[in-house]
Amino acid sequence: MPATVMRFLAGLALSLALGTAVAETLDRIVAVVDDKVVLASELESETALVRQRLRQQKVNLPSPQVLERQVLDRLIMERLQLAVAGRMGIRVDEGTLNAALQRIADQNGMSLSRFRDAVQAQGMDYAAFREDLRDEITIRRLRERRVRTSVNVTPQEVEELLNNARGEDSTEYLLGHILIALPERPEPEQIRAARAEADETIAKLRAGQSMDAVAAAHSDSGTALEGGNLGWRTAARLPTIFAQQVQGMSPGEIRGPIEAGNGLHIIQLLDSRDGDRKLVTQTRARHILIRTNEVVSDSDARTRLNTLRQRIDDGADFAELARQHSEDPGSGVRGGDLGWVNPGTMVTVFEQQMDRLQPGELSLPFESQFGWHLVQVLERREQDMTQEMRRAQATAELRERKAEEALEAWLRRIRDEAYVDIRLGGE
Known part of the structure; x- marks a missing residue:
C-alpha cells in the first residue's frame, strides 16, 4: 500500500501534525527501475511519512540510512507492480476512485469535503493522496488477478488440514x-x-x-x-x-x-x-453481480447496478432482477440467494459490505475481484460452530x-x- 495512504489511515484519529512537511530537496535520481525513475524528493517525502507513522505506533526506528533503503525498496516494488498493471491494461477510473474515497470518509465519520480538509490539514496534497489511492487499488487488482485468482484449494487438502x-x-x-x-x-x-x-x-x-x-x-x-x-x-x-x-x-x-x-x-x-469461538453469526444474503470486461467498464457496471437498485426501491422483485441480470451462475438462478454465509467464507470486501447492512437493507454498488455487486441482507442468526464452518x-x-x-x-x-x-x- 502506498505510504501516504497508510500514514493517513493509521493516523487520522490521532490528529497528526506534520507541520511544514518535508524540506525542499534538490531533485536527483536515486533509482532507475526499468524505464522509470525514483526521485530524491519522492524518497524523502515517503521516508518522512513512514517515520511519522512508526513513531505514532511506538516502533523503534532504525538508522536513517537503513530506513531510507527500506522505503526505497518499497517504492521500487510499487513501480514494478504498477508497470506490470499498465502492461496488463489494469486501470482505475474516476468513478471507482471517488467511490473509494467516499468509503474512507464514511468510515471516519466525515463528509467528503471534511475528509479533504483533514488530509490537507495533515500537510498532504489531496491530489497526490488521490493518486496514491489509485495506485493502491491498481496494485490490489493486479495481485488479485495474477496471484489470488490462480490459487486452488482441493477438497483433499481441506480434509487433510481438518484431520490434522x-x-x-x-x-x-x-x-x-x-x-x-x-x-x-x-x-x-x-x-x-x-x-x-x-x-x-x-x-x-x-x-x-x-x-x-x-x-x-x-x-x-x-x-x-x-x-x-x-x-x-x-x-x-x-x-x-x-x-x-x-x-x-x-x-x-x-x-x-x-x-x-x-x-x-x-x-x-x-x-x-x-x-x-463457540458461536458464529451467520448471514443470509442475496446479490446481483455484473462483471467488467473489454466492453463493460467499471462505470458501466456501477450505473447498471444503480439502475437496478432504484427499481428495487420502487418495488421491483430483487429475485426476478437477479435471475435476469446477475452474472453469478451459481446464485443467479436462485434469485441471487447465497444461502447462509459463515464469517470468512466470502472475499474480504464483500463480507465487509455485507456486515454493515441490517436485515432488509440494500447496499450501494461496490467492487470485488469478481466484479461489481449489489447485496441485500435477508436475515441473521447465531449458530454453534459446525463441521461445515470448520x-x-x-x-x-x-x-x-x-x-x-x-x-x-x-x-x-x-x-x-x-x-x-x-x-x-x-x-
Missing part, C-alpha cells in the same frame, strides 16, 4: 518475522553473507533488542516497516515453514535461521491466546497461506527480472 487439526485447540499466535532475502539462484558468497547477517540479527534479538527495531533494520519482507508483525493467526493460517515451528514455542522464543526458497527466515513468538475456515486458511506464498514468489521474480539501478550515496 482434530483434537487441537484453536490457539492464535502473534509472530514477529524477519526475512534475509536471497535471489532465486544464489551464489555461494551470497549464501554466506545472508547467513552471517541472519546470525547477527538473531544475536541482536537475543541481546534484548526489540523485534520491531531489528525487523525494520534488517528484514527484506514486506512487513519490515510494520516491525515484522504478522498479526494474530492460527497455526493453519501461518506459512507452512512457520506453522511447523510455532506450536512448540514459548512467548519470547526465537527460531532461525529457517531456510526457504526465498531466503532465510527468523521468527519470534511475541504472544499467544485462545482463539476458540471446512469453510480451513478452505479460507489454505487459500490465504497459498496466496501469501505465491505473492512472495511472484514479487521476488519480477524484482529479479527487472533492471534496477540504485543510486543512493555509497551504492
Whole structure:
C-alpha cells in the first residue's frame, strides 16, 4: 500500500501534525527501475511519512540510512507492480476512485469535503493522496488477478488440514518475522553473507533488542516497516515453514535461521491466546453481480447496478432482477440467494459490505475481484460452530497461506527480472 495512504489511515484519529512537511530537496535520481525513475524528493517525502507513522505506533526506528533503503525498496516494488498493471491494461477510473474515497470518509465519520480538509490539514496534497489511492487499488487488482485468482484449494487438502487439526485447540499466535532475502539462484558468497547477517540479527534479538527495531533494520519482507508483525493467526493460517515451528514455542522464543526458497527466515513468538469461538453469526444474503470486461467498464457496471437498485426501491422483485441480470451462475438462478454465509467464507470486501447492512437493507454498488455487486441482507442468526464452518475456515486458511506464498514468489521474480539501478550515496 502506498505510504501516504497508510500514514493517513493509521493516523487520522490521532490528529497528526506534520507541520511544514518535508524540506525542499534538490531533485536527483536515486533509482532507475526499468524505464522509470525514483526521485530524491519522492524518497524523502515517503521516508518522512513512514517515520511519522512508526513513531505514532511506538516502533523503534532504525538508522536513517537503513530506513531510507527500506522505503526505497518499497517504492521500487510499487513501480514494478504498477508497470506490470499498465502492461496488463489494469486501470482505475474516476468513478471507482471517488467511490473509494467516499468509503474512507464514511468510515471516519466525515463528509467528503471534511475528509479533504483533514488530509490537507495533515500537510498532504489531496491530489497526490488521490493518486496514491489509485495506485493502491491498481496494485490490489493486479495481485488479485495474477496471484489470488490462480490459487486452488482441493477438497483433499481441506480434509487433510481438518484431520490434522482434530483434537487441537484453536490457539492464535502473534509472530514477529524477519526475512534475509536471497535471489532465486544464489551464489555461494551470497549464501554466506545472508547467513552471517541472519546470525547477527538473531544475536541482536537475543541481546534484548526489540523485534520491531531489528525487523525494520534488517528484514527484506514486506512487513519490515510494520516491525515484522504478522498479526494474530492460527497455526493453519501461518506459512507452512512457520506453522511447523510455532506450536512448540514459548512467548519470547526465537527460531532461525529457517531456510526457504526465498531466503532465510527468523521468527519470534511475541504472544499467544485462545482463539476458540463457540458461536458464529451467520448471514443470509442475496446479490446481483455484473462483471467488467473489454466492453463493460467499471462505470458501466456501477450505473447498471444503480439502475437496478432504484427499481428495487420502487418495488421491483430483487429475485426476478437477479435471475435476469446477475452474472453469478451459481446464485443467479436462485434469485441471487447465497444461502447462509459463515464469517470468512466470502472475499474480504464483500463480507465487509455485507456486515454493515441490517436485515432488509440494500447496499450501494461496490467492487470485488469478481466484479461489481449489489447485496441485500435477508436475515441473521447465531449458530454453534459446525463441521461445515470448520471446512469453510480451513478452505479460507489454505487459500490465504497459498496466496501469501505465491505473492512472495511472484514479487521476488519480477524484482529479479527487472533492471534496477540504485543510486543512493555509497551504492
